[in-house]
Amino acid sequence: MADEHQLEPQSHIGIEREPDLEPERRRRRGHGSPMPQRSRGAHGGAIRRDVDAAVTSVGGARQAAGIAPDRLLVVEFHSWDTGCRDVFEERFGAAVVDERLVPTDSGDELTHILVQFPSQQEVARLRAEADQYRRNSNQTTGLPPGLRRTFFDGLETIRTVSRGERIGARLADEGFPDTEPFYIDVDLWHPGTPKGAREVLNNLRQICAAHQGRVAEDLRTSSLVLARVQATRALADALLDLDIVAQVNLPPVLPAVYGSLFDEIQPLPDHAQPTGDEPVVAVLDSGVLPGHPLLRGWVVDERDFDTGENTAVDQHGHGTQVAGLAVYGDVARCVDSGMWNPEVMIANAKVLRRHPQDPRWTTFPDEHRPEALVERAIRHFHETRGCRVFNLSLGNRHDVYAGGRQYAWAEVLDQLARELNIVIIVSAGNNPAPPMPAGVATREDFQAGVRDALLTDPAARLCNPATSAIAVTVGSIARSASPRTRDSFAGAPEGAPAPFSRVGPGYESKSTQRAVKPEFVAFGGNFAVHAFAGGTPSWVDRDLQLGEPTTRLNTDGGRPLTAVSGTSFAAPHVSNAAAWAFDAVEDALGTLDANAARAVLGVSSTTPPCGPDWLLDPEGKETWDRLRLVGYGMVDVDRVRASLANDACLIASDSVDEDHWHLYAVPVPANFANGSGRRGVSVALAFDPPVRASRREYLARTMWVEVLKGLTIDEVRNFRTRHTGQGSAPSLPQSKLLDMRPTKTDVQWSTLQVRRKEWSRFRGLPVAAGATEPVLHVLVGCQGRFAHGEGAGQRYGLAIRFWHGDAQVEIYQQLQARVRTRARQVVRARVDRRG
Incomplete structure (x- = not known):
């Protein structure tokens, strides 16, 4: 013993580690799908005509918008050659602003790329090379003959991006507001250089000035140019026709959060105060109520990041609910045991406010992009408080990932995580109306149908920014399956993925290159199914006995606890564990390292209580279905700590x-x-x-x-x-x-x-x-x-x-x-x- x-x-x-090994033997990468057989004379002529048509279309929209028609032209190409990007960038001096694979009906894949030419001069060089190709010339000009034939043989289509492709998801759902002016989010294609980024922003400002609008805020990174614009309908229409614009969308609005109260509990005793040696989690949300009886003394810093409410104190409730779980890790365990031992301090980064028209909802302030506000908050608390863990229980439910280009918000988080050596915890997002299974005979069959729908319904995939590659994404599992609502039953059994929780995969460049997302799951509530005899069933999303217990915004003097459902409340469980992971890494290595902290979370994960059978993995093989539903499982904070x-x-x-x-x-x-x-x-x-x-x-x-x-x-x-x-x-x-x-x-x-x-x-x-x-x-x-x-x-x-x-x-x-x-x-x- x-x-x-x-x-x-x-x-x-x-x-x-052991002494260094030699470099690896690299395998050569493939060259894409087989090249089609071309009649080069006819194909070269078609390329020339398509290029001319695209440039004419771009020029017309530019002139209508009042900006230079011969600078930074964006044209879309589809090619069978996966190496065509290098030709555009190295031989024509162009910038590829977007790249992805597009499946064809035959099962092959085309490379879709959007190319931004610095000026008409580079387009003219492309035309000249197309003419050489059409004549089957063996002369070396800008391209050697062999490379020229491969490049142009591979080109399948050339066109401009359509207006409809620039419409964001929320704008497509709701249309433009009736009242002018209104705010829109405008994403611009990044030309690849700081000078080019300034140029496209100046173009945007020109257009705004000509249409009684203005750029309220902009954000530039190595591959993003983002703006929040106060717009008229005429300005928005002009932007939707402009080639340098990647997307126009309505700003995100975060859904309302509801809860009910528990019995009275006593405030924290005076001795339950931090020593200053505890880890800190920065909560980016609607603020925190620092005087809450269970949080008093544990909010060590706070700041309102221009939300317009002129106070860092929570006016909505969502941030206080998230903060309670970050401080305690598991409020339900505290309720059960009657022991309240806070161990993690909170930095309150207020980035959300109550929606002016509907206080049940939260929203970002009108003049700020979420990406910009979140970046400011992260940088501030990293610099002033040394924060290493940031909780973002935020998401744009209108942006549901369906493959293709990474979201701008997700890329900003990835770049911050890498630059600052931090762990960012993001909620997977909620699907407010999960599909109702039909043709089932039992409660168990219904719950299994809900689970299966998570894997088959495109609307159940992750939303922006949960596809972030370096941030840790968290989905929700149900703690309780005993609803309080009469004539109802739980949508998921105990310990199983919640009906509303979004699932992976994360970013995928193709079906065989996809990221495991969410990485983890935690308790975050459940939905009930309510139906009178013979009636149509409906979801109940605010059942007291199905929600996850946490702290409540009790400015009314009422009870300090509530129960809520959403991946927002699963994320802070993992944020609490991540704070301890940093401590454990520093104890073991004498250094603070975000990658090591994430790795410790990974080896401290376990199968959720529903078991592998419910996760469609009866043999414990960690199947892809299981990875999509729950990632690597639940994080055991005790294993994280020691x-x-x-x-x-x-x-x-x-x-x-x-x-x-x-x-x-x-x-x-x-x-x-x-x-x-x-x-x-x-x-x-x-x-x-x-x-x-x-x-x-x-x-x-x-x-x-x-x-x-x-x-x-x-x-x-x-x-x-x-x-x-x-x-x-x-x-x-x-x-x-x-x-x-x-x-x-x-x-x-x-x-x-x-x-x-x-x-x-x-x-x-x-x-x-x-x-x-x-x-x-x-x-x-x-x-x-x-x-x-x-x-x-x-x-x-x-x-x-x-x-x-x-x-x-x-x-x-x-x-x-x-x-x-x-x-x-x-x-x-x-x-x-x-x-």
């Missing part, structure tokens, strides 16, 4: 160059084979690559992680480094790979990758030749996808967890003594609070 002190919570173990004798977490933080590997050797604890019961190994890899919304692949780099067994370090090097000898490079036998789930293929397009291996009957692990004990080698690799100009090094965090179901099995000390441990620069004794 382990000593008593060994059963107490311990700091996670910081580990170091290791135990039988549950040990190893952490690494490092940087690897593109097309290189890092290797970690982990001797398997001898006690891991002892006793009966389940046991397992989990690995999680998190990284923060550069991103570009103008690129189809979006992620400038991808990474992967594999676990190898029964090999020596020299054998690993032989299999994985450059092959310089004669014959083919040696391939790694599949028998040497630990069979982990999900597969590497399923997670390789995600910036957080969690893979697991579990044994119900453990028969041991192979021992390498010449070794005396089994060793697992964890291999981490990085692959560049496209040029980005941000250096070759890619930061990453790695977490490895060994666990055993028998609490008497000691593995922590054996791991600590045997791995290549990392010397800590700073050690903070926080473990005493984790018991």
Whole structure:
């Protein structure tokens, strides 16, 4: 039996990697679908006519709008050649502002790209090359003959973007407001240079001035030019016809949140106040009520970011509800136990206000883009308070992701997460009207039908900005299945995905390149189904006994608790855990690292209470359906905060160059084979690559992680480094790979990758030749996808967890003594609070 002190919570173990490996053997990338056979004379003439028609169309709209017709022209191309982007950028000096794959009826894929030519001069060069192609010339001009033929053979269509394609989702649903002026969000195509971005913004200001409008706010990043515009109908119509405009939309409005009250509880005792050593979560929302009896003293800073309410105090309720869960992590557990122990402090970043026409709703202030306001708030509390965790229980339900280009808001979050080394937690979004299954006979069949609809209904996919690649997205599962409403039953069983919760996948450049989203789920309420005998069923979204308990905006002197439903209230559960993950990483490594914190969250996740059967994964293979519904599962905050004798977490933080590997050797604890019961190994890899919304692949780099067994370090090097000898490079036998789930293929397009291996009957692990004990080698690799100009090094965090179901099995000390441990620069004794 382990000593008593060994059963107490311990700091996670910081580990170091083995000496560097050589660069990887890169595989050549494909060249797209087969090129069609062309009659070059006819095809070249058609290209010339299509280019002329597109330029004429652009020029006419430009002249009507009153801006220069010969600058920054945007034209759409479809090509069978996946390399056509390089030709436009390198040979014609153009900027590709959007790129994605478009499936055809035959099952092949065309490359869709929008090309922004700096001036008519570059378009003239394209025309000249088309003429050379039409004559089948062997003369080298701007393009060598072979490249010219490949490039123009691949072009299928050339046109301008239509007016309808520029209409955003909410504008399409609701149309323009009747009263002028009104505010609209305008996204402009980014030309790729700061000078070009200034030029398109100046063009926008010109048009606004000519149509009695104005640019209220603008936001520029490396690939985005966004504006909030006060507009007339005439101005909006002009913008919808303009080639430099990517989208015109109505500003987002966030839905109302309702709740009911619990019984009276006592305020926090005077001694339950922060010491100042607790982690801080910044809540970007409608504000927080700092005088709330359960939050008093725990709101350490607050600021109103120009919402127009002239106070940082919550006037709506949503922010106070979110803050309670961030502070306590699990309010329901506090209610059940009667013990209120706040442990996380709040920085109140007020970015939302009550809607002027309907106080049940929240909205961003009229003159500000959400992207700009959120960026200001994040930068402020990162600079002034050192905040590392930011909770965004926000989303635009009108922007439901259906593949294609990444959302601007999501890209802003990704760039901030990378630049500032922070963790941003985003709610998956809510579907207010989930489909009602038909033709079902039982309650269980109905609930299963609701679950299945989450996977088949396009309206149930993630909404903006939950597709963010580096931010952590959180969906909702039901805590309760016992509604208070008469003549009703719960839409989901306990522990299952809530009917309203949106599901993945996240950003996908093609069906085989999709991100795991949401990464996690947490308790966030449930819906009830209400129907009188023989009547049409309807959803009940405000049932007291189905909601997630949290703090209420009790400015009326009423009870301080409420129960609410929505992914907004699942997200702060994970924000609370993320704050502790930063602490755990600093204790183990002596540094603050967002990637390592995300990795710790990953290896601390477990299957939701509904079980794998309900998640359409009865064999526990981490199927894609399961990943879409709940990602990697629920985060266990106790596992985040500390290791135990039988549950040990190893952490690494490092940087690897593109097309290189890092290797970690982990001797398997001898006690891991002892006793009966389940046991397992989990690995999680998190990284923060550069991103570009103008690129189809979006992620400038991808990474992967594999676990190898029964090999020596020299054998690993032989299999994985450059092959310089004669014959083919040696391939790694599949028998040497630990069979982990999900597969590497399923997670390789995600910036957080969690893979697991579990044994119900453990028969041991192979021992390498010449070794005396089994060793697992964890291999981490990085692959560049496209040029980005941000250096070759890619930061990453790695977490490895060994666990055993028998609490008497000691593995922590054996791991600590045997791995290549990392010397800590700073050690903070926080473990005493984790018991």
